[in-house]
Amino acid sequence: MxxxxxxxxxxxxxxxxxxxxxxxxxxxxxxxxxxxxxxxxxxxxxxxxxxxxxxxxxxxxxxxxxxxxSPSSLMMLHNYFSVFKRGFIKQKGYSFLNIFGLGIGIACFILISLYIHDEYSFDRMHSKADRIYRIHEIFESDGIGERSASQPFPVAEALLNDYDAQIEQAVRFYNFQAPTLAVATIDDKNKKEFNETRLFFTEPSFFDVFDFPLVKGNRKTALHDTHTMVLTESAARKYFGDEDPVGKYLKFQGNTNLLIIGVLKDIPPNTHFQFDFLVSFETLKSFYEGHLPPSWYWNPCWTYLLLKDPGSVHTLHTAMPAFVQKYFPNMVRNDVTMEFMALADIHLHSHMDYEIQPNSRESTIYIFGSIAVFVLLIACINFINLSTARAAKRAKEVGMRKTLGSPRGQLVTQFLMESILLCLLAAMLAVALVVIALPFFNTFAEKAIFTHTLLEPFYLALLLGLPLGVGILAGLYPAVVLSSFLPITALKANVSREKGAIFRKALVTLQFTLSIMLLIGTGVAIDQLNMLQKSDTGFARENVIMVPVMLTPVAEKYEALRTEFRRNANVVSVTAMEEILGSKHQVGNFIFEGMPESKPFPRMNVRHDFLKTFDIPIVAGRDYSEDVGTDDTLSLLVNETLVKQMGWGSNEAAVGKKFGTRPNRTIIGVVKDFNFASRHQSIRPLVMDLNLNSQAFQIFMKYMAVRITGNQVPETIASLEQQWKAQIPGWPFEYFFLDSNLEKLYHAENKMSKITLIFSGLSMLVACLGLFGLSTFTAEQRKKEMSIRKVMGSSNTQIFLLFSKGFFSLILLANVLAFPLAWFLLKQWLAGFAYQVNIDFSLFVLAGVAAAAIAFITIGYQAWRAAHSNPAEVLKNE
CATH class of the missing domain: 1.10.287 (Helix Hairpins)
Structure with a gap:
């Protein structure tokens, strides 16, 4: 042939x-x-x-x-860059939408990844972190009791003695379980005194286990001697200004002088507990008659172990049942189990009772990570959509280049390079946005993340890898599809505007599905937070002033101080109690009528007028009375849940039931159930024990609670402070409002709601940027069609609807997909709460309508322009 x-x-x-x-x-x-x-x-x-x-x-x-x-590689690159520059300048609007949308998405991803990175960095700065474990005590019977992060005093020494082959060091922390401890300078001329919340007693082994740097003093001898202490640089400046604090004294609790022998560098924020003062453990003996408390029942010490080998934890865990049987008293040994938790896991995985300070949750990390991926995915979809939409207009350029001899490989390289260059510009914009936004992000996320973190290898790789990956994905269509056209096809025929339209529609639907899911999730999270914070807890929490009193001279002055407080016309009632009501509780062993042996029950030591102060109703029997002198020894109050668990039939039947081993000790009243712990937990049985012992303020009574009317609040507080100083001179008066304190219990949910709201709004913004760009491109592509329709008699309204309906059908499909997915994921998240808000379907409708309204506003301008364009002008130019 x-x-x-x-x-x-x-x-x-x-x-x-x-x-x-x-x-x-x-x-x-x-x-x-x-x-x-x-x-x-x-x-x-x-x-x-x-x-x-x-x-x-x-x-x-x-x-x-x-x-x-053939041209050299350098000249080819120069050619490619020149084409890119001209196209960038010629298409300013699309270039801006592409870069700005992707830049926001990358910036959001980086900010959330910085947050997640910080959360996972907790306690990992210590060189021996992989060998440090905290030991927990689970004291429960039939699911009732406590899961404590702390241990009895003797546990550490017994473990070192029995398992020296596995344990290298042990260190304990103790703070009297007091909410605050008084610290003051001894110089009366320039006296400074404060109630401190970050003071702990600890052992010399602290410096062997942890790597917190001591900038002044000797690590080998620090905290060995009694009545010595070290403090942080910030605490030193607080009490001594610019003077060297080493060798000076601070007065503890008004009567104990402590010698400062060292200064610690300020504790980094990414540790699971913060402290400003460390006092030698030997000092404790002066508070407990020359020796440490020997009780195996009382568990006030946070105990950390440094293992010789990380694998030893399995051996220790297996040995703990025998250890409990060997040392713990008979009445609790069958209800106690011991668990170990790695130091680096505490911040995200430990949610025990009596944590040193609240921890975060890994589930929150997963939610934030999902949001980061969603926002980035939406931004990438925008970029790919606009890139593929604009690619069809370059078909003739491809045809001419192929006619001039350009091989397909060069065309592919050119399109990919242009796409990657745009992505690199977006990454540069993202870095600028992160630097600008980071101070504000640190404020509401409560972090201390620095911009130099972006120079770490992970983030450098991220800032290079993301543009490269997104650029390749976005450039694949023009690179592969257009480069495959025959020159004659590209030059003589128009590439259909429907080329790739199905792909672009699928991407638009996906991005609005994700945005609608984020909007619905934000609404449900806010509803859940409001329910936790504002729903009825069963007791009055507004206008209640809490005054820390443990280990203060109030023990001898309580009744006189209470009487003076009550003289104020704005004071409704005054009482004292063991823990912050609605926050946490203690546990005690009780035996009730019908029980073979004692079991642990949640317990609250209280004083008279406890129920009156918190407006807790009695449903059967009576309250503690100051007229009955034996109530503190022979009487007990319980809640409805305890009655139900004991199977006593009714609240009235519970009144008169016996408790304890002594005769004549009876339940005198049943109170209506209330949330004595946070609403993360369901209501459990509760015992309210009247404790009138004057020594109770050394261990059991931590707060006075003063309920006021809410009138003249500043004047009322000033009056309370005046009476305090008159009764307890030289002791700082501090207070807080109960409702404000309880909001801290839901701090994690509050922070999550704020972050979710901000980033869901940004995701919708990014989605709308892409929709605006796509609608602009569509209007440009269809302007001749719309003009012909107008010439043929179509009205402006018909043109507007014709242009818009395609986009709104995609939004409707996105709603159909988003609703079931959001419902399923939210049900999984809410399952982690004891009290769950009912998912309100109106939130789904509101999110769908909001998405449609935002989309309408976004494309409305282009639809209006298409409907009101002059057909003569369009067709003349065509």
Whole structure:
């Protein structure tokens, strides 16, 4: 079969092109041809004008080559960059939408990843972190009792003695279980005194286990001697200004002088507990008659172990049942189990009773991580959508390049490089946005993240990898599809505007599905938070002033102080109690009528008027009375849940039931159930024990509670402070409002709601940016169609609806997909709460309507322009 020779005109064209003189002649001929054909059909004229522009571009770029030799790689890159620059400047609007949308998405992803990175960095700064474990005590029977992060005093020494082959060191922390401890300077001329919340007693082994740097003092001898202490740099400045504190004294609890022997560098924020003062453990003996408390029942010490080998934890865990049977008293040993938790896991996984300070939750990390991925995915979809939409307009450029001899590989490289360059610009914008937003993000996220973190290898790789990955994905369509066109097809025919339309519609639907899910999730999270914070807890918490009194001289002055407080007309009632009501509780062993042995029950030591102060109703029997002198020894109050658990039939039947082993000890009243702990837990049995012992303020009575009317609050507080100073001179008066304190219990949910709200709003913004760009492109592509329809009699309203309905059908489909997915995921999240808000379907409707309204506003302008355009102008130019 005869071979057909290829047409000679491309080769002849290349010969002319490589000759500058001939090229100028071609330019002149083309210019003359342009004017001779002005009245030709508009499409032919446009083709000629496009060819002329291509010739001018190649002449301007001054790339000279012979017919047989290919341009160097450097010259090719220069060519690619020139094309990119011209396209960027010519299409400013699309370039801005592409870069700004993707930049916001990357910035959101980086900010949330910085937050997650910080959460996972807790306690990992210690060189021996993989060998440090905290030991927990689970004291429960039938699911009732406590899961304590602390241990009895003797546990650490017994473990070191029995398991020295596995344990290298042990260190305990203790703070009298007091909410605050008084610290003051001993200089009366410039006296400074404060109630401190971050003071702990600890052992010299602290410096062997942890790596907190001591900037002044000797790590080997620090905290060995009695009545010595170290403090942080911030605490030193607080009490001594710029003076060197080493060798000076601070007064503890008004009567104990402590010698400062060292200064610690300020404790980093990414540790699971914070402290400002560390006092030697030996000092405790002076408070407990020369020795440490030997009780195996009382568990006030947080105990950390440094293992010789991380694998030893399994051996220790197996040995704990025998350890409990060996040392713990008979009445509790069958209800106690011991658990170990790695130091690095405490912040995200430990939610025990009596944590040193509240921890975060890993579930929150998963939620934030999902939000970060969603926002980034939405931004990437925008970028890919706009890139593929604009690609079809470059079909003639592809055809001309292929005609001029460009191989397909060069075309693929060019499109991918242009896409990656845009992504790199977006990444640079993202870094700028992160630097600007980080101080504000630190404020509401309560973090101390620094911008130099972005220089870590992970974030450098992220900032390079993301643009590369997104750029390749976005550039694949023009690179692969357009480069496959035959030159004659690309030059003689228009690439249909429907090319890739289904793909773009799918991406728009996906991004609005994700945005609607985020909006619904934010609404449900806010509802859940409001329910936890504001729903009825069963007791009065507004206008209740809490005054820390443990280990203060109030023990001898309580009744006199209470009487003076009650003289104020704005004071409703005054009482004292063991823990913050609605926050936490203690546990005690009780035996009730019908029980074979004692069991642990949640317990609250209280004083008279406890129920009156918190407006807790009695449902059967009576309250403690100051007229009955035996109530503190022979009487007990319980709640309704305890009655139900004991199976006593009714609240009235519970009154008169026996408790304890002594005769005549009876339950005198049953109170209505209330949330004595946080609403993360369901209501459990509770015993309210009247404790009138004057020594109770050393261990059991931690707070006075003063309920006021709410009138003249500043004047009332000033009056309380005046009476306090009159009764207890030289002791700081501090207080807080109960309702404000209880809000801290739901701090994690509050923070999550804020972050979710902000980033869901940003996700909708990014989605709308993409929708605006896509609608602008669609309006440009369909302007001739819309003009013809107007000429044929279509009204502006019909044109508007025709243009808009395609987009709104995608929003409707996104709602259909988002609703069941959001409902399923939210049910999984709410399952972690004892009290769950009912998912309000109106939130789904509201989120769907909001998405549709935002989309309407976004595309409305382009639809209006399409409907009100002048057909004569459009068709004349076409």
């Amino acid at each position: 005869a071979q057909t020779s290829p047409p000679k005109w491309p080769n002849r064209f290349l010969e002319w092109y490589c000759n500058p003189t001939l090229l100028e002649e071609i330019q002149g001929d083309a210019y003359e041809m342009y004017f001779r054909t002005r009245k030709m059909h508009s499409r032919v004229l446009a083709d000629l004008q496009f060819t002329w522009n291509i010739l001018r571009f190649f002449r301007w770029s001054n790339i000279k080559r012979s017919r047989t030799s």
